[in-house]
Amino acid sequence: MSSQNQAYILSMLAESAIQVMPNLTTENIQSEVSLHDLGANSIDRAEILMLTMAALQLKMPMLKFAQAKNIGDIVAIFNDHLEIAAV
């Protein structure tokens, strides 16, 4: 995926994460880290994904993220759907 897309998605994800968990900073949001590692519980994670979806104007089932192991995986999944939406 283009690094432009990746950076954009990551920034939307970071904004959403900080909205849900105000103790976080953008520096915390790294590809190798998982939301769980950052202290997100299951509801937090679902909220963060939902907010990011809304920011990216994507509509997709939450189930798509079930296998995501870290933030990098989440960004990749969003990116796949951005490309589908763009077509």
Add this chain to the structure above:
Amino acid sequence: MFNKAVTEKTICITGLGIVAGAGQNIDAFQQTLKSGHNSIIQSQRYPMLAFPVLQAELQDFNFGTALKEITGLPTDLENIIRATIRRYPLVVEAGLIAALEAWVNSNLISHNLDLARIGIIIAGQNTTHHYQYQLTAAFQTAPEYLTPAYALNFMDTNLLGIISELLKIQGPGITVGGASASGNLGIIQGFHWLQQGIVDVCLVLGTLADLSPMELQAFHNLGVLGGHHFAEQPQQACRPFDKQHEGFIPGQASACVILETKASADKRQAHCYAEILSAVTLLDGNRLADPKLAGEINVMQQALQQAGLQPTDINYINTHGTSTPLGDETEAAAICQVFADDTLKKIPLNATKSITGHCLWSAGVVETIAILLQMHANFLHPNVNLVEPINNNCRWVGNKFENAKITIAMNNSFGFSGINSCIVLAKSH
């Protein structure tokens, strides 16, 4: 002459906590009670309504600041709370602070009790209507993006989970609804659990009323909301038992009491504010909003009987007193029936709602706290705006506080749908 033996099954109140428009902690609330200064304003939160909304609003409340200001809250618990607090509705934030203050006040921070012997009762209902209302416009545009957190946040039980996790409570937990009598009903339920030996400690939290525009419009359309004649003088609008009363003025407060058996309190050397001598609730068999004289008389008499008291044993009544004409008249008449004329002249009456507004779900708990503070600081708070009483047989506290030694108090709360409640409290020494 009252002389009931204090036994192990005596039920006490060992902790108090409050976050209110009338004071964001117990000390501030006590000062407000003494001064009689009410914080009723014209609300700016309901621009869509065509009439002025007067409310004793919780203003300038910041969760982080309030958390820091709870004296005696251990740093590690404070840090856990900060790390796990989320975008909670106001009702949750205010409730959590009130519960924490009561928990610390009761010295339960360092308890070594069995976690399953501590219960929680959330006294209040329909706490999330405004929260839902505020999400509705976005939902109608894009329903798919509704936060999943709504699935937990929309329920009144949300507070049960949050408080029990933070305070490590593993006994029974429920919500109790009783309209404007919810606060008293929560205390009554806790009292029963303790008497039955189900728990040794019970946290009873009255929830803050965050009304949506729909509830306010409906109350207005029903003709029970005040603030018409005094729209431009909000602090004069709440006038329980005054001839110019015209409807209730909503107030915002979350208030918490810790109920405990005397045996448990003594074992951990906790301070008892008061004993609950009796706690009664009875229905009128009426689906409407109007109070019934017979029901109010009956519940007060039953409370006296259950406590093993005569009317002459009561030395103070904290009325329900909402500033609605029918409510005030019915309650005054009921009190005059329960207490003979010569007794009546010796029992001071006041209406805490003249200071706090009608805190709806938490009113019973707010007013219980008001009773205990008055008992221990030896004063009676004023009846604000009581200029021309509707009933001259009663002995009303005046417009300034009075010095007094109160030892046995009655606490009335009545709610729509024919709900009556009465609790009798005795000061602990």
